[in-house]
Amino acid sequence: MRARWEIGSEFDWSELVLLQSTSHELLPNRYELFSTGTAALLSLSNVIQKTQTERLRLHVPSFYCMEVVAKLERVFDICWYQDLPTESRPNFSSLNPSSGDLVLAVNTFGIREAKVWQDWLVQQNDIILIEDHSHDPFSLWAQQSIAHYAMASLRKTLPIPDGAIIWSPRAMQLPTASSSESLGAYKRLTAMLLKKAYLSGINISKDVYRRLDVESQVELGNETHCAISTFTSTILSHLNIAKFRQQREANIRQFIDLIPATVSGWMPLFTSWSAGAVPFNIIIVCKDREMRDALRNYSIEHQIFPAIHWQQPKKQISSNDILAIELSKRILTIPADQRYTSDDIEQMMETLLGFSKSPQARKLNCVKPTNDSAKNYEIAEDS
Numbered sequence: 001m002r003a004r005w006e007i008g009s010e011f012d013w014s015e016l017v018l019l020q021s022t023s024h025e026l027l028p029n030r031y032e033l034f035s036t037g038t039a040a041l042l043s044l045s046n047v048i049q050k051t052q053t054e055r056l057r058l059h060v061p062s063f064y065c066m067e068v069v070a071k072l073e074r075v076f077d078i079c080w081y082q083d084l085p086t087e088s089r090p091n092f093s094s095l096n097p098s099s100g101d102l103v104l105a106v107n108t109f110g111i112r113e114a115k116v117w118q119d120w121l122v123q124q125n126d127i128i129l130i131e132d133h134s135h136d137p138f139s140l141w142a143q144q145s146i147a148h149y150a151m152a153s154l155r156k157t158l159p160i161p162d163g164a165i166i167w168s169p170r171a172m173q174l175p176t177a178s179s180s181e182s183l184g185a186y187k188r189l190t191a192m193l194l195k196k197a198y199l200s201g202i203n204i205s206k207d208v209y210r211r212l213d214v215e216s217q218v219e220l221g222n223e224t225h226c227a228i229s230t231f232t233s234t235i236l237s238h239l240n241i242a243k244f245r246q247q248r249e250a251n252i253r254q255f256i257d258l259i260p261a262t263v264s265g266w267m268p269l270f271t272s273w274s275a276g277a278v279p280f281n282i283i284i285v286c287k288d289r290e291m292r293d294a295l296r297n298y299s300i301e302h303q304i305f306p307a308i309h310w311q312q313p314k315k316q317i318s319s320n321d322i323l324a325i326e327l328s329k330r331i332l333t334i335p336a337d338q339r340y341t342s343d344d345i346e347q348m349m350e351t352l353l354g355f356s357k358s359p360q361a362r363k364l365n366c367v368k369p370t371n372d373s374a375k376n377y378e379i380a381e382d383s
């Protein structure tokens, strides 16, 4: 029972999420686990590397996590191609890999179609396709992947302190973790336990678990080839993943259905998705950066903690894709995962709608979006 209401930020730990028996139903037949998604991607260079001296080229989408790219850059030569979540497919004319190159296809926000990449892949010769399913690790696309490699950072959608999975739909050699578990995972687990206590009303300082959480993220972020923690590898097959997916999808559907036609200043990035897919979270696109930042601050004041996917430039890394950079200034991710109920979603909507009546919003001169497609967003009228 939660005595303190808040939405988002990092997962807390709850034994309520566990299955009595183990279930491997949604996991691939053969896979390897790592502490982080970045470690899984970096370790690929060990099994694909052509020679000791020659660096592999990795093509990454222009709308992606720049912090991850900053780490991948240590091992791979990075090339960018344009891929915007406002479009249904990457701009394939900007993707021109040479023989032996690696291409990272990302199911951004879990709403992308498998067919787009599968059609592209059959026209290619001698490239290695790696799919990143971190935003929906157990989608139909992930399960039916025909890529050379597929991976997912599991800690983005599951309530575990660390963890990433990599598999090869084409039965290629899998990388393995080459260093022991990270202490960062256990620090994060401590933060999750303390957060659980905090949410249940225990009088502990939020600063304590927040600090542990931030430190653990830095420690996990510094690991390059680390094994998954014993805690996570043991608990993974006891998580009721199917139920989590159901709840997440229902929450996102409910939120989208609740959006009134008169909402001003922001709109959902998407309103539908294909069967077998579960979107990552509620993704909204605001009129401009000022509006996004004001809405975010207002939400935080009301105990909703949205994230930004993904700021760029960050860590001095940028795709230099003007459209990706522009979108990254207006986008906001509102958590809608299995932690939340239908009542929570209603309360979230009430809060977001309350923003338009707030002094902050009036100052920003909110306007009404013209239709339900974020890419066609226009300033229609003053509110």
Ligand SMILES: Cc1ncc(COP(=O)(O)O)c(C=O)c1O
Pocket (backbone or CB within 6 Å): 035, 036, 037, 038, 039, 065, 068, 106, 132, 134, 135, 153, 154, 155, 163, 164
């Ligand atoms: C889509 C996506 N893929 C991969 C990663 C890397 O995962 P990890 O943080 O576990 O290294 C991230 C991290 O932000 C991500 O957002």
